[in-house]
Amino acid sequence: MYTETPTTGSTGPVRASERAYRQLRGEILDGLLVPGTGLLEVEQSARIGVSRTPLRAAIARLIADGLVAGRPGRGFMVTEMSVDSIRELYEVRRALEEHAARIAAERRDPAVFEALRAQFVAAPELLRHGDAGLRRYYELIDEFDLALDAAVANPFLVGALAGVRTHLARIRRLARDNPHRLRSAAAEHLLIVDAVLAGDSSLAAHATHVHLHQSLTSVLGTLGEAGVVPAGPAPRSAHHSHSPN
Amino acid sequence: MYTETPTTGSTGPVRASERAYRQLRGEILDGLLVPGTGLLEVEQSARIGVSRTPLRAAIARLIADGLVAGRPGRGFMVTEMSVDSIRELYEVRRALEEHAARIAAERRDPAVFEALRAQFVAAPELLRHGDAGLRRYYELIDEFDLALDAAVANPFLVGALAGVRTHLARIRRLARDNPHRLRSAAAEHLLIVDAVLAGDSSLAAHATHVHLHQSLTSVLGTLGEAGVVPAGPAPRSAHHSHSPN
DNA sequence: CAGCAATTCTATGTATACATAGGGCTTCAA
DNA sequence: TTGAAGCCCTATGTATACATAGAATTGCTG
Incomplete structure (x- = not known):
């Protein structure tokens, strides 16, 4: 009750990166963010209400989860589910x-x-x-x-x-x-x-x-x-694919 | 020898976060960074020669890999191998x-x-x-x-x-x-x-x-x-443990 | 009209400055 | 001497300004 909200209960960490991660993850899992959607850092950070820095951390975790894929140069994308x-x-x-x-x-x-x-x-x-x-x-x-x-x-x-x-x-x-x-x-x-x-x-x-x-x-x-994508080009690399060698 | 070489060939991405990730990962895998070692952002970023921002990205990936664990408030640590x-x-x-x-x-x-x-x-x-x-x-x-x-x-x-x-x-x-x-x-x-x-x-x-x-x-x-740690307190959570709910 | 190239624009990658929280140390009192 | 409380310091979390690379568009030329 020191901040603004009286007692949020179990929601201890109010870190911005955590909020961004949970919101984006939830929206992807719920299908609100349709597979193939491009995630622009500025756009998403403005929408969620955090700075680009914590949002980048959130996206990094989503990439590790396999929910988001980073294209080489151009932005990020919600992975497809073929x-x-x-x-x-x-x-x-x-x-x-x-x-x-x-x-x-x-x-x-x-x-x-x-x-x-x-x-x-x-x-x-x-x-x-x-x-x-x-x-x-x-x-x-x-x-x-x-x-x-x-x-x-x-x-x-x-x-x-x-x-x-x-x-x-x-x-x-x-x-x-x-x-x-x-x-x-x-x-x-x-x-x-x-x-x-x-x-x-x-x-x-x-x-x-x-x-x-x-x-x-x-x-x-x-x-x-239903009319779901029958095959798709396969979601390259499910988990993190940072091959160090 | 990776730094100033003119054309390293296949080593395309020279992103600072990538360099930091590879170096830290390699050092952990080689045992140079002993399990239990505390990773200070400023210290490591100065040593590797990158800013704190890409270093944080590197550490985030290491956490996803299960090689580094983040303590609640106080710093990061190379995970133990009991x-x-x-x-x-x-x-x-x-x-x-x-x-x-x-x-x-x-x-x-x-x-x-x-x-x-x-x-x-x-x-x-x-x-x-x-x-x-x-x-x-x-x-x-x-x-x-x-x-x-x-x-x-x-x-x-x-x-x-x-x-x-x-x-x-x-x-x-x-x-x-x-x-x-x-x-x-x-x-x-x-x-x-x-x-x-x-x-x-x-x-x-x-x-x-x-x-x-x-x-x-x-x-x-x-x-x-050999004299390896016989049991240890177990490395809490091998992979990423960000439970969204 | 088509193809190529240069330019511009946009979005990521990086650096740094500032806020904040948590822990350790010191100091004071019992 | 020991306990606790408060201060300070350190390290992470966040925000923003700047650099850079890649892509699309547009203009020019064949």
Whole structure:
């Protein structure tokens, strides 16, 4: 309460670069900044209300996240999400999440996954409660991811998964899940949770594989119906591509 | 010798931030900047010969790479490499490289891996030629990695692997490989190449698993002999940990 | 009318000056 | 002597002014 806002609560760091980063990232993930949009430093810094310096820091982080690509001389651009890149993303996601599920089954805290299990059992009911239920369902997915992260207890793996999930958020927005798919997904999640609870690492990995296969199939199906860019020139270099040598 | 050379050829971008990034990254990977070293902006910018602005950009990239961690208020620090973090790194590395090997076996260009095969067959001979041979051997490993990257043709996976390999370079420096281990490693690589050539994705994955297991065992053995930090407080967050929400 | 080249304009890259926050040290009091 | 409180100093965070490179446009020439 020393500044202007009384008590913002948990929003501790009010650094300008942090604000710029969160706003731009949110807008890209929400699709407000359409892929291909050129990000001009002066324009964006004026819009967000920060100087060019913190905005450059924000853009640097977005480039590291793979959400923004810098053209050689001319400006920056929100990266595209082609169907090919979605396939590629799921390829990495499978590798990481299968491994994470396998490890989680070995190291999990039973109490946490018992609680998750109960919620996934109730998920189909949840999905009958319109938009609010849908939001709650996605929160449940986030809790599941967090529980998995805590179980694997591996900063490298968690970091890699975080990078994948970033791009996943963009895809989730493109492909509007239908209720039927969501109910199936809940059942698949339940199986994974059960496997983790039982300490069955092999089943956890295979169930994750199946779930991601179904998820990708659904996403590609939705995108096939709608008019999404069918192939695209591929988003050069997903993560940071600063090759030092 | 990079500064005043008239035409360095392929080294196009002479941006100050790029120079600072490469120099700092190289020094961290080579162990010149000991883990735990505090990086002061003014000090480093004066030493490297750039202003604070490009140096901050360089540090931002190093943070994204996981080589540098920023303390809340007070400065930056070269991240530690504990034995635990090495185990964690190899856990991710196994997941990614097994998957990459599996995919490479399906999509590889036979000619490329034929050439690699010949070189790995000749590797044991190479390792009898002292330091020059050793350098050539490591170049061969790099060629192998590049061939794998080209075969998987997945920017996301390649990017994730690049991140892992960055940290691996630091470990490689800590754990001086003995000639016996290198000969075994060459044989293991040969098996992987053969599996990829044969299009046997399952064998490629399993051979990679075995190779990485042996590699980790060797590294941990070497570190056990020498006096390396046995556990450490774990390097908080390997990759970027800017949680937006 | 088409192609090439020079110029200009724009947006990034860099440097520096200023604001601010956090930590360490000193000093005073109990 | 020890504890705490306040001051100072240092290092990061931010803003702005300047340099520079690349691209598009426009004009000229064949």
